[in-house]
Amino acid sequence: MTEHIDVRTGVYYDSVTLLRITQAARSAPGVTAAQVAMATELNLDLARGMGFEVPADVTTNDLLITLRGDDQGAIDAGIAALEGALADAAAAGRAAGGLGSGPAPRTVRGAAASHPDAPLALLSVPGQYVLGEAMDAIAAGRHVMIFSDNVPIDDELAIKRAAAQAGVLVMGPDCGTAIVGGVGLGFANVLGEYDGQSVGVIAASGTGAQHVTALLDDAKVDVSHVLGLGGRDLSEQVGGMSALQALQLLGDDPQTDRILVISKPPHPATADKVRAAADQIGKPVTYVLLGPGQPTITDGVGAVLDDLGIAVPAWRTWNEAAASSAPGALRGLYSGGTLADEAMLVASGVLGDIRSNIPLSPELALPADATAAGTPDLTGLGNVVVDLGDDEFTAGRPHPMIDPTVRLDLLAAQAADPEVSVILLDVVLGHSAEADPAARLAPAIADALASAGRPLSVVVALCGTDGDPQGRDRQADALAAAGAAVYTSNAEAAQVAANLAAGRTLEGARA
The missing domain is CATH 3.30.70 (Alpha-Beta Plaits)
Known part of the structure; x- marks a missing residue:
């Protein structure tokens, strides 16, 4: 070496x-x-x-x-x-x-001065430096998207209070997905333009926003904007400050006819505050607030379609017959935290407790030694769903939506574990994501199935659109050819995977 x-x-x-x-x-x-x-x-x-x-x-x-x-x-x-x-x-x-061969601006203040008509500043700097740059953007009258994570909560509060006073929106911190006027920022899918009413999305969830918009696009429903909030905005401490600003902006936007709000479970008082504000804007608002007993993302999109008088389509699948029933453990290897949450909520209704690094309840957390090496060791842990995009697995290395190396290693380990009968994966397409996920994942799936030496199913939730640069159908075809059953609905994929792990037939697994 x-x-x-x-x-x-x-x-x-x-x-x-x-x-x-x-x-x-x-x-x-x-x-x-x-x-x-x-x-x-x-x-x-x-x-x-x-x-x-x-x-x-x-x-x-x-x-x-x-x-x-x-x-x-x-x-x-x-x-x-x-x-x-x-x-x-x-x-x-x-x-x-925009400066030809000259140096680009090195601060938000410099960029604002050289681009006086730019309405939004996008920040991707170490978290400890966000406060000053965000305050400069707000002082310049700009909306702000903060891609950075590890921003202290006190800094977030100061930034959002200043933004509220200035009448501008702060998306983030840790906001990875937004679409503003058709322009994707961060991880975003390519959406079509369709006649009929437009839906504006407010999201305290990156992959949740992508899944919502991908399903709406499948149903040929126009999306006006996707405004991210950051994962802490709907907490008790932050109190939905960005959500309230986003509601006002979409309420005033003539291109937005109705609004969909998606989030992990918010604090009840904050949710009440957001609902009260939504009641005043004069536009229909649909809520997808993931949690036990709450609608799935697919259900929420279906509710919007029902309200629009659009028949809910049969969400596309590829190679569904590849999924075979075999009692055993379910292992979910996810890159998106919200999609992992939804998978656990769905699968736990079939399999009971599911352990995770982002558990639905504290007692279901993975043991410390399972993640100590930076790559999870799930041996002997039963049903598990891991969010490989969580900070503990991405510190100093690429997110799995960009580089799948860690997940590919984990996929091989689950195939070698005789306890495992079903492996559940998400694949998220769009701008900023891996250019060709199937190029590495499909051979890894084929190898896993060939080497397992026992009945093993691989189920994939594919989040993407026809317009994405990776080519959704091309990705689906390659994954299906490798032996995976592919679903465009994450909830359906999780339901099928859980039922297969419970030993039910494919027909029963769809229920």
Whole structure:
């Protein structure tokens, strides 16, 4: 093995860009490990944990590049790949700045000054720096989308109070999905434009928003905007400040005829506040607030279609006959937290308790030693659903919607576990997601089924649209050809997977 360590002083890229650069380096032939990240203490610990000897004088203002490969040729290939990705990122930054070959603005204040007509600022900086940049954007009269996570709650409160006073919307922190006037920001699907009433979506959930809009698009329903809130907005402490602003904006928007609100369970007092505000805007509002006994995302979309007088379609499936009944454990390997929550809510109605790193109740949390190594060890834990996009699994490495390496390793481990009879996966398409998920996942599924040596089913919930750059039908066909049963409804996929694990036939599994 050959290693390469490089420290570049005074160079900064946001976390999303660095994830893509890391992915480019890891994809080079012969590269076995790679990390391109700002030299924060967390990332330094990760590099050390990967076995690299980090220079003692590195600082948080430095870019740390670590590569390991089979030989020097692999290292050279990795360096070439990351240099190309760095060059692409620099070119994109110059283009976004609208300044030709000149430097792009380095602060929100500078960007606002050079783009006086831009109504929205998108922030993707380390969480501890968000407060100042967000306040500058608000002072400039801009709406703000905060992609960054790890923002202190007190900073979020200060930002949202300032935004409320200024009459602008803050989406986030930790807001990964939005669509504003047809333009996707972060992880977003490509939606069509359709005649008839338009639905505006308010979402305290990234993959939940994507699933809602993908199903609406399947039913040929127009979506005007998707306004993200961040995962804490509907908590008691934040009190729905962004939700109230979003309701007002969509209520005043002539392109929005009705509104759908999707969230994990909000605090009851905050939910009451949001409902009271919604009652005053004069437009129909549908709520999908996931929780025990509450409608699924698919049910919520069906309710909107019913109100519009549109027949609820039979949500598409591929290769459903591949799903075979065999009593055993269900293992859900999810990249989307809300989709994982919904899968647990549905499956627990069939299988009972389901353990998770994001459990429905505290006593169902995975034991500490199951996640200590950074990749879950689910051996002997029975029915489990894991959110591999949770912070504990993405610290210092790409989100599984961008790089599926961790999930592919976990898929192989579940196939080798004789306790497991059904593996349930989500695949989320759209902008910013992996360019061709099936290219790596389909062979991994085929290998898992071939090597299991026992009845094993793989069920996939595919979240995407016909317009997505990955090609939804092409992805579905490849996954189905590998032996997976593919569903466009996550709730239906979870229902089938749970019933199969309970030993029911496919006909009974649909119930």
